[in-house]
Amino acid sequence: MSRSRKIVILQSITVLLSVWLVNQLADRFRVQFDLTEEKRYTISDATKNLLKSLDEQVYFEVYLAGELPSNFERFQNSIGEMLEQFSIESGNKVKYKFTDPAQATNVQARNQFYQSLIDKGIEPSNLNYKNADGDKMEKVLFPGAIVSKGINEISINLIKGNSTAGVDVVLNQSIEGLEYELAASIAQLIDGATKRIAYISGHGSPDSLEIAGFRNTVLSKFELYNVSLSGRKELSGYDAVVIGKPTQPFTEREKYLVDQYLMRGGNLIYFIDALSVNMDSASGEGTVAIPYQTNLEDQLFRYGVRINQNYVLDVNSGQFPVVAGNVGSQPQIQMIPWPFFPVLTNFSKHPSVRNLDAILGRFVSEIDTVKAVGIQKIPLMTTSPYTKLLGPPVRVAFNDLRDKLRPERFTDGPKTVGYLLEGSFTSLYANRLIPKEFDKAKFIEKGNPGKVIVVGDGDIIRNDLDPETGEPLGLGVEPFTKTTYANEDFILNILDYMVDDSGLIETRAREVKIRPLDRVKVQQERTKWQLINLIVPVLLVLLIGGLKWYLRKNKFARQ
Numbered sequence: 001m002s003r004s005r006k007i008v009i010l011q012s013i014t015v016l017l018s019v020w021l022v023n024q025l026a027d028r029f030r031v032q033f034d035l036t037e038e039k040r041y042t043i044s045d046a047t048k049n050l051l052k053s054l055d056e057q058v059y060f061e062v063y064l065a066g067e068l069p070s071n072f073e074r075f076q077n078s079i080g081e082m083l084e085q086f087s088i089e090s091g092n093k094v095k096y097k098f099t100d101p102a103q104a105t106n107v108q109a110r111n112q113f114y115q116s117l118i119d120k121g122i123e124p125s126n127l128n129y130k131n132a133d134g135d136k137m138e139k140v141l142f143p144g145a146i147v148s149k150g151i152n153e154i155s156i157n158l159i160k161g162n163s164t165a166g167v168d169v170v171l172n173q174s175i176e177g178l179e180y181e182l183a184a185s186i187a188q189l190i191d192g193a194t195k196r197i198a199y200i201s202g203h204g205s206p207d208s209l210e211i212a213g214f215r216n217t218v219l220s221k222f223e224l225y226n227v228s229l230s231g232r233k234e235l236s237g238y239d240a241v242v243i244g245k246p247t248q249p250f251t252e253r254e255k256y257l258v259d260q261y262l263m264r265g266g267n268l269i270y271f272i273d274a275l276s277v278n279m280d281s282a283s284g285e286g287t288v289a290i291p292y293q294t295n296l297e298d299q300l301f302r303y304g305v306r307i308n309q310n311y312v313l314d315v316n317s318g319q320f321p322v323v324a325g326n327v328g329s330q331p332q333i334q335m336i337p338w339p340f341f342p343v344l345t346n347f348s349k350h351p352s353v354r355n356l357d358a359i360l361g362r363f364v365s366e367i368d369t370v371k372a373v374g375i376q377k378i379p380l381m382t383t384s385p386y387t388k389l390l391g392p393p394v395r396v397a398f399n400d401l402r403d404k405l406r407p408e409r410f411t412d413g414p415k416t417v418g419y420l421l422e423g424s425f426t427s428l429y430a431n432r433l434i435p436k437e438f439d440k441a442k443f444i445e446k447g448n449p450g451k452v453i454v455v456g457d458g459d460i461i462r463n464d465l466d467p468e469t470g471e472p473l474g475l476g477v478e479p480f481t482k483t484t485y486a487n488e489d490f491i492l493n494i495l496d497y498m499v500d501d502s503g504l505i506e507t508r509a510r511e512v513k514i515r516p517l518d519r520v521k522v523q524q525e526r527t528k529w530q531l532i533n534l535i536v537p538v539l540l541v542l543l544i545g546g547l548k549w550y551l552r553k554n555k556f557a558r559q
Helices: 003-028 045-052 070-089 107-119 167-176 178-191 208-219 252-263 297-303 487-499 504-509 519-524 526-558
Strands: 058-062 094-098 125-130 136-141 144-149 152-157 196-200 223-227 240-244 267-271 287-291 305-307 311-314 317-327 330-344 367-369 375-382 387-390 394-396 416-426 446-455
Touching: 045 070, 045 178, 045 504, 058 070, 058 178, 070 094, 070 167, 070 178, 144 178, 152 178, 167 178, 178 504, 196 208, 208 223, 208 487, 240 252, 240 487, 252 267, 252 297, 252 446, 267 487, 297 305, 297 416, 297 446, 367 416, 446 487, 487 504
Parallel strands: 058 094, 196 223, 196 240, 240 267, 267 446, 311 330
Antiparallel strands: 058 144, 125 136, 144 152, 287 394, 305 367, 311 387, 317 330, 375 416, 416 446
16 A cells, blocks of 8 residues: 555544544533624523523423424524523523424314413414415414423413514514523422512502402412501511502501611512592593592602602503493493503513513503612603693593594603612601601611612503403403403513512513615615626636636646
8 A cells, every 4th residue: 555545544534533523522512602793692691500500300392383484483493592502501401392283183182282272371373474385374373382390380472572563573572582581481490489579458459359460460470468567567578569559548657667678678669540530420521530648759759759640641542441322222332542541562671671562551640750869760661652641630531532533632752651760778767757666776767779660550450350250350451352461471570670689580681683684775786686696606616617727737738
């Protein structure tokens, strides 16, 4: 065997061994480089710590498979990529598979499977699209997953976003929220309902059937307690405290308990109605809304906000049933746009509300900020630009709204109706007497860092009753049209933010940019780029072939 042949064989063996060694190392030590601008393939440290803490396998079954339009294929790929990252970071303790719910052998079996997914809380989506051949297709999708660990399982819906923005935007927003939704489901399976939420009872706040939806929503992730302030010496032992739609005044001792809870680093959420209106008196010339006397105005003012005694009317609104006439003895009900019920779709980029779907408000008041040293004030949600402010005396009448809503009459611009306040708060009782039954030596004037959320609508936590059965509806479900708004997601998101001590909620701030082609430019330059793609490769082949022919010709000429 010639020496040159031995060299070739040795080189070939070396190359093969090198490829084998690289594959072995790549399989054992997975390394990837995220070169995207927004780091879409990099998960947060909070998620990594969660995954590394897993002591047994977590299994995801994602119900998004089969033939899908391109935008849902992108969504499916993003879910797979995120779960693959989870698998790597967890040391293969995260397993997953994609299932097509439509694979059942017959219609009856398929419908039964569909119903089982709905019963588990996975919401279906009816999709109409064109396939690659241009044929119109209709498909029922279940873009969600069942997450299980041991004998425990929960369901999650993966489509999360502002439905008014269009399908592609919603899917992109859902991709942005994937890390949080998937990681939060694991955290829920690990921790269970360990965070304690207090709901302050009394003061005319809704109870029983009126907050059944709120109660079920909170209990899906947290422990919830009805807490009376009467007779208490201290408000403690709760991760967050909710004050919901009070209609009667708080005493100074009750306010003091709430104040000192915040000073110890607590988290408060206020859902406040500034005005009271009797809808039974809104026919004809209408009725006048009167202020609620809750005695909380000075406390909120000290913390940094003021809820104005007005109503924000919004063209982007829900509907309300009114009697349009009678046929025989039967009243004829007509649904009219009701600007006193604004549909809130404008949210800040704060993780607690980012990419949230529309929320239904009812008789919402504007919130202003006031000076509070050391407190960061973050607007969470605003109305649409087409609003009208009704200041005192506020008259509410159906007759005023029978005509079509005209945007040119709603010119007061967007109004903020929800704020997050963060920092070290100063006590309401600084430089004033505290209630006499409390020990002044234990009084805290300047608090530990805490959080306060104030929403100018107490009805966001209140559910309606089904007009036919009298049963409580879900939170955010409109009783007549059965439209479901994202009030439930809003409640869970802000509670997650208030009690999260792992930093996991911050992953909701992830941004994935859509970089669409300029369709006008594509149309204008279509022919040019088609010619370039057709001719340039051929020219390159001819050029390389000609260059090789020229070099070979010169080589033989010198011989």
